[in-house]
Amino acid sequence: MTGLLQPTTALLPLRSGDPQHAGPYRIVGRLGVGGMGVVFAGVDLRGARVAVKVIHASLSADAEFRARFAREVSVLDKVKGTCVVRIIDADVGAAQPWLAAEYVPGPTLESRVTSHGPLHDDELFGLTAGLAEALVAVHAAGVVHRDLKPSNVILSPAGPKLVDFGIARALDATVMTRTGTWIGSPGWVSPEEYSDAPTGPAADVYGWGLLVVYAATGSPPYGVARPEVLALKVLHEAVATSAVPGPLRTLVDRTLAKDPGLRPSASEVMAVVAESWRERHAQPAIAAADAATDIIARLDRTWVMPAAEPAWPTVQPSAPAAGTRRAALIAATVVIVLGAATAIAVNKLPAQPNPPPVQARSAAATADTRASQAATGQRDPAPKRTDRRPSPPPGTSAELAAALDLALASTPAASFTFEGGFTQSLTGGKASGRLHNRETQDDFDMTIRSYEGFRGRYVVLRSSSVYPDRPRAKADDLQLLGPEADAWNALIVAGTAGPSVVREMVAHGSRMKRKGRTYSGAVAVADTSGPLRALLNSWLDGDVEEVQPDSYITYKLTIDADDRPKRFLLAWSVPLGNGGIYTSTFSTSYRGWNSRKAISQP
Template sequence: MSFPARPDTSEVLPPRPQDPAQVGPYRIVGRLGSGGMGIVYAGVDAAGQRSAVKLIHQTHASDREFRDRFRREVAMLRLVRGTCCVRILDADAEAEQPWLATEYIAGRTLDDHVARHGPLTGDDLFGLAAGLAEAVVAVHAAQVVHRDLKASNVMLSPQGPRLVDFGIARSLDGTSLTATGLVVGSPAWVSPEEYAGGPTGSAADVYGWALVVVYAATGRQPYGMARPEVLALRVMNEPVDTSMVPAALRPVIDAALAKAPGARPAMDEVLAAVAGAWRERHGEAGIVTWDPAADVTTRLNRVWSYQGQDMAQWPSQPPAPPRRSKFRRFSPVVATVAALGCTAGVLLNLPSDATAGPARPSATPTAPGVSAPASPSATPAAPRTAAELAAALDLALSVMPAAEFSFDGGFTQSAAGAKASGRLVSGDVPDYDDFEMTVDAEEEDPARYVITGGELYLDRPGAPAMDMSDKRPEDATWYALMVAGMAGPYTVQQVVHNSENFHQAGRTYIGNLPATKTNGPLRSLLASWLGTDVSGATSSSYLSYRLTIDERNRPTKFSLTWKVPLDGGGTYASEFTTSYRGWAEDGEISKPS
């Protein structure tokens, strides 16, 4: 990719000063990622086996309902025995901070691989289809329905495809790990029967399997990109175009995509059909007595061509203890991992938490059996109220308005997401900041943009100015509005200024505000996504934020989550995160000449 937020080679980040040295039997050698539920560490046991160790945040560990879900999920996942399923190695649901260790999967998710290298072909495509079918058969044999089969929950490793993330799985006896009455999963990957409000059984996974294979063969989202309600209508009423799927696979995929769950084949029938087609491809048809699962795993060992070119580099020896006299600076990188989660959201393949800038001490309590080094010395006094913080930001950005940034986020239940990086300047034009950036959006080629004086330009000589106010999600240039609305310093200041709830922990601040109290590019972005102003469409929606500032009161990291309550309970949560570094006094951004 064209910017460092998505490097060609993954790395394991060094541990931070506040990270534990040990979690259960696992020595912590680095970080793999973090998210709302916890931090995923690179761990090594006494035998030298690598693992992804997820340590649950203390705030969730104190939630009895969360702990019960975690305990049930661990027990359920221990029953899954598929070769192409990620394996759980160990867990402790009773620890003060629960943790879960799974095998470490070196490689990338299917959607990331396709974005970088294009659709799968030949034995790689047949191997993906067959290996994923083997995994789903194993899940069903354990009396579990995965319910969230999609490209981001399938990883490509040197040993073959691996199915990950059982965060919204349901037992076939009806035991659910999520709240009832909700449509769970990502809209473009949800089965028609779930949208219709009917029971969701193993046939939903058959449907999801077919969608993943179509995506792998075409490199396109099966139902395209649109708002959740539009995707729901397409899923329920429109056929999936399978014309680019190899002819040998198309009959079973077309059958698996039937709108009526009763018309779909069982998953073991799918596995037998795909394994048979793969045998015929290699001229081995005609053998009657055979085990499809064993045949698939054997053939994967012979012909699977993914050789771990994206394998992460692990530390060769235990890291040295952090120095107390100064902080270490980390470069932004991405590590793709598999670590099983325990909630209705995506708890696997978490985005990297590699924040450029000094690492911060944490006040999070550690669990028994989790040892942590001493905290560095305290930082100078920080703003204590929302008003003080807003004023401090205004002063700091007037002195040093320019910075480099990286952005990652998107609207949940859709493919409308993007990564971006570049430079920004806190703008002189009211409501607008200036940007010079590369935007890499889902289903779009990376593009460079300039925003200055409130106008948008493609970053090429002679490009005309474009009005940002009329951009819509179906426009490729709309993603520049997404970045400007979520990452701009003006948005940071206005969100803080309009906070209704506010809490400080050192130089990190959390708060929330109704969506109706937003303005500027952020409000324009929400309105463009909804097709109408937030005051009419989702007046009960709100935004929560987490902002970290440095000793000079300049932002280093800003996470903004838009939450839309659902009628049946629960919320849609769309997350956007921006990291800032290298604040400077000047860095003028001009329109393309």
């Protein structure tokens, strides 16, 4: 799933089983659905519009998710910038937790640029200044956004709005996503996010620079390419900034420094942009402390961004005895809401203490709500159940991806047994040992017994370095080994049995089917990456996408009651010219998931 729900051209009707209320908000339609929940159109008793995110039942039963959701609500409630989407209300203790966010009409920066081309003049300065103000507010609350990209910026009638705060393990197909390899969105990730270095506010400053270049040119700063190609460009290539207006270009160049220590702070960015904007209008300088106030005032004077608002069903009380509402549904606009922003873990700055889990709605607020409902004849929502029921199995690939993320975040280690190899050959064997998942990479400590009679013990770190299990042994690059090397057997295991590979298959799979807690699907070889892609390329001595473009991957995954992998079967099928198919299979069983420390170098 994506971290932000995409625009919808209509307010969608409610479905059977959808809630009628979320706290004080009357649910009048659907705005969209994502892997973490459904976003509904909500209206309060005064008729004010909100976007209400109701978490899926499959995640609502997870105690860890609930605790993290409560922490996120507590932190995000502190973000008070004018150019960020505000959190209005939440109930983290409801049977299905929900969160209400400011409803913001308008196109995303991505759709605006796609439809009308680059931004110019005050429109461009307004975007850059508003985003700088938003980042200052976000960082002041102790949050690092980490996913600045065109689809996370709404050009509302009042000015630019930043949405979707903070990526972390539990979400969407951009996280696991979208590439199955890195956290973040390829081409919009800072250089330090491709390493083990801590990610701080400087990553957002880098993202600000990329957005300015995109808005000024109408094109992604690093172009369009495969995730691994984009990663190399981010790490080694400079962004072309010649299209950025002169007053901003020097600042943008500084924000795009590969070394985060050389980038300015968000506060400095805001001050410089405010000053440049004033100079453009031949106005005198102001104190840096007044930059935010000056930016908001100038947006009020210069920002023009029409956005047709859809007509939502009205919420008018009928006769008190009936206690009902009439609704008329008329749709017509582009709607963006705060989608996965709070369904994912927030990246906090080191200086900020961890807030305790909170119940966002107080008893007094609930009492006031009920009093208002009684006065207007509105029925109270159905009583909430507090008993925990067994978690139902995820129903969609997005839900499954999110559930795997949550489960592996808390219990990343397990024991495993493996068997598999390439058909029409003796290449393959059996393996057993333990593994540890690092989100998009895996560690292994395993004993391998090949079909050819070889036996050895190896340690694999981060799906890339392989060590013979002996003191002071030197590592080989696992993904550069060929089939002639004994250690290449470790690549067979890492490329087909690692939890990161499981997550990649789920994130990229199509035609997924479910029977109970067993899922199956197919993946095109063009969508493979990491150790699996390295394995196939090595076996073919060439790029699988070029040598065997018609080949494909199928998988069958069974998860346990806590949504952790239990059995995983991966098959690589190569169609033959005579109508036959060669299929190589690799089967893994997992047991004893736990939270032990990562596997270390011998």
